[in-house]
Amino acid sequence: xxxxxxxxxxxxxxxxxxxxxxxxxxxxxxxxxxxxxxxxxxxxxxxxxxxxxxxxxxxxxxxxxxxxxxxxxxxxxxxxxxxxxxxxxxxxxxxxxxxxxxxxxxxxxxxxxxxxxxxxxxxxxxxxxxxxxxxxxxxxxxxxxxxxxxxxxxxxxxxxxxxxxxxxxxxxxxxxxxxxxxxxxxxxxxxxxxxxxxxxxxxxxxxxxxxxxxxxxxxxxxxxxxxxxxxxxxxxxxxxxxxxxxxxxxxxxxxxxxxxxxxxxxxxxxxxxxxxxxxxxxxxxxxxxxxxxxxxxxxxxxxxxxxxxxxxxxxxxxxxxxxxxxxxxxxxxxxxxxxxxxxxxxxxxxxxxxxxxxxxxxxxxxxxxxxxxxxxxxxxxxxxxxxxxxxxxxxxxxxxxxxxxxxxxxxxxxxxxxxxxxxxxxxxxxxxxxxxxxxxxxxxxxxxxxxxxxxxxxxxxxxxxxxxxxxxxxxxxxxxxxxxxxxxxxxxxxxxxxxxxxxxxxxxxxxxxxxxxxxxxxxxxxxxxxxxxxxxxxxxxxxxxxxxxxxxxxxxxxxxxxxxxxxxxxxxxx
Amino acid sequence: xxxxxxxxxxxxxxxxxxxxxxxxxxxxxxxxxxxxxxxxxxxxxxxxxxxxxxxxxxxxxxxxxxxxxxxxxxxxxxxxxxxxxxxxxxxxxxxxxxxxxxxxxxxxxxxxxxxxxxxxxxxxxxxxxxxxxxxxxxxxxxxxxxxxxxxxxxxxxxxxxxxxxxxxxxxxxxxxxxxxxxxxxxxxxxxxxxxxxxxxxxxxxxxxxxxxxxxxxxxxxxxxxxxxxxxxxxxxxxxxxxxxxxxxxxxxxxxxxxxxxxxxxxxxxxxxxxxxxxxxxxxxxxxxx
Numbered sequence: 001x002x003x004x005x006x007x008x009x010x011x012x013x014x015x016x017x018x019x020x021x022x023x024x025x026x027x028x029x030x031x032x033x034x035x036x037x038x039x040x041x042x043x044x045x046x047x048x049x050x051x052x053x054x055x056x057x058x059x060x061x062x063x064x065x066x067x068x069x070x071x072x073x074x075x076x077x078x079x080x081x082x083x084x085x086x087x088x089x090x091x092x093x094x095x096x097x098x099x100x101x102x103x104x105x106x107x108x109x110x111x112x113x114x115x116x117x118x119x120x121x122x123x124x125x126x127x128x129x130x131x132x133x134x135x136x137x138x139x140x141x142x143x144x145x146x147x148x149x150x151x152x153x154x155x156x157x158x159x160x161x162x163x164x165x166x167x168x169x170x171x172x173x174x175x176x177x178x179x180x181x182x183x184x185x186x187x188x189x190x191x192x193x194x195x196x197x198x199x200x201x202x203x204x205x206x207x208x209x210x211x212x213x214x215x216x217x218x219x220x221x222x223x224x225x226x227x228x229x230x231x232x233x234x235x236x237x238x239x240x241x242x243x244x245x246x247x248x249x250x251x252x253x254x255x256x257x258x259x260x261x262x263x264x265x266x267x268x269x270x271x272x273x274x275x276x277x278x279x280x281x282x283x284x285x286x287x288x289x290x291x292x293x294x295x296x297x298x299x300x301x302x303x304x305x306x307x308x309x310x311x312x313x314x315x316x317x318x319x320x321x322x323x324x325x326x327x328x329x330x331x332x333x334x335x336x337x338x339x340x341x342x343x344x345x346x347x348x349x350x351x352x353x354x355x356x357x358x359x360x361x362x363x364x365x366x367x368x369x370x371x372x373x374x375x376x377x378x379x380x381x382x383x384x385x386x387x388x389x390x391x392x393x394x395x396x397x398x399x400x401x402x403x404x405x406x407x408x409x410x411x412x413x414x415x416x417x418x419x420x421x422x423x424x425x426x427x428x429x430x431x432x433x434x435x436x437x438x439x440x441x442x443x444x445x446x447x448x449x450x451x452x453x454x455x456x457x458x459x460x461x462x463x464x465x466x467x468x469x470x471x472x473x474x475x476x477x478x479x480x481x482x483x484x485x486x487x488x489x490x491x492x493x494x495x496x497x498x499x500x501x502x503x504x505x506x507x508x509x510x511x512x513x514x515x516x517x518x519x520x521x522x523x524x525x526x527x528x529x530x531x532x533x534x535x536x537x538x539x540x541x542x543x544x545x546x547x548x549x550x551x552x553x554x555x556x557x558x559x560x561x562x563x564x565x566x567x568x569x570x571x572x573x574x
Numbered sequence: 575x576x577x578x579x580x581x582x583x584x585x586x587x588x589x590x591x592x593x594x595x596x597x598x599x600x601x602x603x604x605x606x607x608x609x610x611x612x613x614x615x616x617x618x619x620x621x622x623x624x625x626x627x628x629x630x631x632x633x634x635x636x637x638x639x640x641x642x643x644x645x646x647x648x649x650x651x652x653x654x655x656x657x658x659x660x661x662x663x664x665x666x667x668x669x670x671x672x673x674x675x676x677x678x679x680x681x682x683x684x685x686x687x688x689x690x691x692x693x694x695x696x697x698x699x700x701x702x703x704x705x706x707x708x709x710x711x712x713x714x715x716x717x718x719x720x721x722x723x724x725x726x727x728x729x730x731x732x733x734x735x736x737x738x739x740x741x742x743x744x745x746x747x748x749x750x751x752x753x754x755x756x757x758x759x760x761x762x763x764x765x766x767x768x769x770x771x772x773x774x775x776x777x778x779x780x781x782x783x784x785x786x787x788x789x790x791x792x793x794x795x796x797x798x799x800x801x802x803x804x805x806x807x808x809x810x811x812x813x814x815x816x817x818x819x820x821x822x823x824x825x826x827x828x829x830x831x832x833x834x835x836x837x838x839x840x841x842x843x844x845x846x847x848x849x850x851x852x853x854x855x856x857x858x859x860x861x862x863x
Contacts, residue, residue: 169681173743176639177695178668181661187694191685343762344733458627487626488789488833492849495835514763517835520842541839558767560792561836565816569619569799 009270016266019259026256030076037070041226050242059248062231063238072248075226079216080256082143082227083208087201089147090208094154095197101155102162103185113159116152124149124211132220139212139225146211150204157200158193165192195271202264206257213253228253302331303374304476304508305355305393310368310378312350312359323366325350326532332476335506337498339519339540341555342529348512351529352478354378355510356395357385373475390421394469396479400461400486404453410464411449414471421472436467440497459490466497470507477501480512495522516559520544528552584650585783586615586638586751591647591657593630593637607633609807610647615751620777620784622798622815624791626830630807631787635753638785639673640664652750669699672744676756678736682728688714688739689724695746713742717772734765741772751783758793770796791834795819803827828852 010016029036038056048065051057059068101109124146131145165171165188174184216229217236228249235245301308312325325347332338342348353359355370357377365378373392377385389395397403405413414436415429424432430449437445440463453461462482469477479498483491499522501507511523519526523540528551536549547553591611594604607630615621625631636642638649640659649657656667675681682691689710696706711721717738728736737757744752754773758766774797776782788794794801794815801818803811803826811824822828832849836842 169675169677170683172636172641173673173675173681173740174683174694175641175664176668176671176673177743178665178698178747179694180665180698183698187686188683191683343764488791489626489829492833492835492846496846496850515835516763516837517842520837520839521835521846544837544839555763556837558763559837560767560770560796561838563792563796565795565819566620566798567816568814569616 006267006270010263010266013266013269015262016270019262019266022255022259023263026076026252026259027080030073030080033070033073033077037067037073039067039070041066041070041074043067043070050238062234062245063242068231068245068248071226071231072228072252075228075231075249076252078139078225078227079209079212079229079253082139082212083205085140085143086147086150086208086212087205089144090151090154090204091197091201093148093151095158095193097151098155098158099162099185099189099193102159103166103181103189105163105166109159112155116155119149120152122149125214128211128215129220132215137220139216139227142215142220143208143212146208150208153204154197154200157196161193161196162189165189195268199264199268199271202260202267206260206264209253209256209260301371302333304334304336304372305330305332305510306369306371307331307351307355308369310351310354310370311366312347312354312363313366314363316362321366324363324532325354327368328527328529328532328534329537330510330527330534332508332510334475334508335502336524337502337509337511337522339523339526340510340512340529341514341516341519341526343514343555345531346529347532348529349480352480352510352512356389356393356478357382358395390417390472390474392474393476393478394472394474396462396466396469396477396482398481398484400458400465401453403465404461406453408452409449410451410453410456414449414464414468417468418471432471433467436471437464439470439501440464440467441493442467457490459486459494462486462490462494463497466494466501470501470505475506475508477507477509478512479509481514482511483518484513484515491518492521498522516544516555517561528555583616584614585617585619585652586613586785587648587650588613588634588638589648589650591634591637591649592645593633593642594645595642607807608637611804611807611809613802613809613812615783615785617750617783618777618781619800620786620798622794622801623785623787623804624789624794624801624830625804626789628806629804631789631804632755634804635673635755635785635787639671639753640667665698668695668749669747670750672747672749672752674737674740674744674752674754674757677760678733678740679728679760681740682736684728687725687727688719688731691728691739692724692743692746695743699747709746713746716745716776717742732765734761734769737761737765737769738772741769741776745776745780745782748780749782751785754784754786756788757786759788759790766793773797791819791831803830825852 011020044064044066046065048061049063051061051065053060057067057069059072062068062071097112101112127149128142128145132142135141171184171188174188213227213229213232216227217233219233231249232246235249238245307328307330310325310328311323313321313323315321328351330338330340330351340348340351350359350363354365355372355377357380368378370377372388375388377388404410411430411433414433415426418424418429418432419426433449434445437448442448442460442463448456448460448464456464483494486494495518498509502509511518513519519540525538526540526543527534528536528543528549530551536543536547536552543552544556547556589612591608592606593608594606596604611634613621623631623634633642637644640656644657647657648655651667651671659667689707692710692713693706696709697703701709710724714721714723719735719738719742728739731739758769761769770793773784777784784797786794786797798815800813801815802809803818803824805826811818811822811827818827819831822831829849829852832845832852836845
């Protein structure tokens, strides 16, 4: 469907174009072997043995007086053909079994995975040597065996990908739509598997060629068929006499393998939509130039956090610039909770990120000023931000679970920043961590400290993150939808906790939220954002009761709190 | 508290449904997600299913749809027992039993056009391709999407528009019951309202029933004729919406109602104080997951 676009992206990437051209030339030359060869690959005249290049024989002759070019071209047929056969076998064995195992799971999956692991554990060379002894020295048979040996790499790849897709809601929806499994696989699953399999194929092709050449080099293939590996073997035997004979088969093998690996990488970049887009390389005109604009014109600015005329822009891959925040003014004083409200895409999170200096790649502050505790942070280098984070400004994210590292205990994650930031001992950090957990109303801090993130609930994880944010005694907390992922009851408790911290510690909080109920519950003041601008600011009471801007009114009208309950269904049944 | 009015003319009846998920690790005990849930939905009715996270409300919807295996109990749909329906029977049931999922971003296949997604259930039921294409236009119209949407990919649409596509897909086969699993909780406030209005309008027009799962009481009040409150895999209270949400009989329901913040400073202050007083605070911090 978008194969053409992928091809175009690969060919536009120089690291994709060159190997693609090289491979195409090699394949073309090998296919046209009978036309290009000056003579048959087996035609030998001892008179010419080790003969140098002549007019009709540009690469000269080998030890038996056979034309090197002819052997190279015909050998390529066998080498590439053999690799192709191995690849086809691997695909035929690996992909369908991976599909079934990943989609169905259960016993087939267990048996197939077990088999795949077993085959992967076998040393390929030894099996190939053994099968040659049993099945005879035909290249093609050995290639089939090789195909079976590399099939598990496809099996595992496909199985893993499919098992991930199987849990997607659209697969469930297709099932509820009444689709047969085969059809679901064909329509919804194969598409996802396609890209990684293509990349893997290019990689495995390189490996297959290498293994095949290795076998031939060891003299295990059939002696009379010309292959690149056999040519290497022959050249090696005569390395004292004619060392240059190594060059051509070596070059052919090296070029093919390198091209395949590079092509695989370019394919992956193209299919996954990443990699070097030339435009993105240009450094955006950073805010350091823009921030020289005097910041003092904004009237009286709050001491803790003050944002004036902030603009955030993103440089898009096609070279255009999109402004997502356009001139935001915002103040947070000590001991004040300010709500930053808006719908998705309003720029509220981008505003919060620029305060913390954590805008994602491609985004930058293009205008304006942000002062935290009196210090300008726009244009501040990362080191300056790092000094502020934790001790002056701290962050509470939306998704508590994904912001805790599953492989460390809560204790380790809480004490590490304190030891780094405050330079205190392990024991002291632990004592403080216990204290913090008690402050965020965790009943059993000792146990929580020893727990891993998966052992605690989402509400508790959010308390832990708030404790972590408070650990270095910041004066400003930036909380991005801190209760959105939580249950309403837990939300009420976490909001109560924020209110208490504000009251007891004089903490200033910038609370990013889409929920007007949350604003009514905890915020002193609120700023309503729409399309990158603050459209209305005021006390929470005033804005919620007496909105002056039409957009704020639209938002409040959409709130369902006051809507009467739907009456029960009238007895419609006969 | 009214008991569940299980009468002969219910469209869907769930009786003593139990679902458990296998425990993790060798010989680990199974985790019970639903512990004997009973409920009924009449034709043309919306039953709101509300509960905290982990209460089992999503699992209940999935068990009815046959997406998770049932351990015991019965699911009766239009007089037929379907809790152990065969794969073939399930495919036939999809005419009458449909779903709208929560996340409009993952419930549509990103690589299929909207038209392909909408035609899928029709083609699966043997509708000829030309006829299916014609009906896709009608479906888009019913959910107020422009006809040219059929040729576009999901990524070109906003969350609210995608959810309209998901609703259109559910409507494609004119089902009798749609399980709505938090269908508006990923949407913005203003979008949420218009999508809810669409749900009501479709119900008025087609007489479809909804089992409407949500954690948001305001949403539940707006769409439901009756409400069932689920807690830890069991129903604690069922009744008419006004009854349950305004005069809750169970302390858990009362706390749940009070916990949801309202966009009014004075009223919210009262509710907050009432919540903090309420006997039934789910002390989640003492609870181990």
